[in-house]
Amino acid sequence: MTQTPQPQVWPTLRARDARALIAFLVEAFGFEETVVHGEGDRVDHAQLDWPPGGGIMLGSERDPGEDNPWSLPPGTFGAYVVTDDPDTLLARATAAGATVVYGLRETDYGSRDFAVRDPEGNLWSFGTYHGEPRKG
Known part of the structure; x- marks a missing residue:
């Protein structure tokens, strides 16, 4: 059985209301909820x-601190997604x-695209540009 390769780069963000943001990203953009860990809100x-x-x-x-070195302010994320x-x-x-x-x-590089913000303020750009092929 051949497994589909998993991504090796995972953009990551924080949210004030993560459960609401997950629901929005699934409904608005078509992301698929694979796993959610946590209790309550x-x-x-x-x-x-x-x-x-x-x-x-x-x-x-999460509040920044010694036990949380991965502190990102909500609403500061941005991503380009191919569609x-x-x-x-x-x-x-x-x-x-x-x-x-x-x-x-x-665009002048051959993409048809648009950009929107989610309810947390994160910037999402979607377009047809698949990137340039790797060299060598």
Whole structure:
């Protein structure tokens, strides 16, 4: 049996209301909730997968301190996510309440993309640019 390779880079963010953000990311963008650990309103660790590949990890906001060196302020995350259908995704995202930063546009590097903010203030850019092939 061949296993699908797992991502080796995991963008990570914190949220004031992690459970609400997870629900939003699933509804608005189509992320898939893979696992959520934590009790009550607190999320210690969550993994959301992007169906074409890759994913993100997130958790509830935590106070900085010696026992929490991984302290990130909520709302400061930004990501570019590849999609083959930005038109449909923008309609889905705005229907779910995403705030449009800029609408659909064609870029000089061949992408059709848009950008929105989630309820926590994080910036999400979605487009058709798959990146340049690796050299060598």
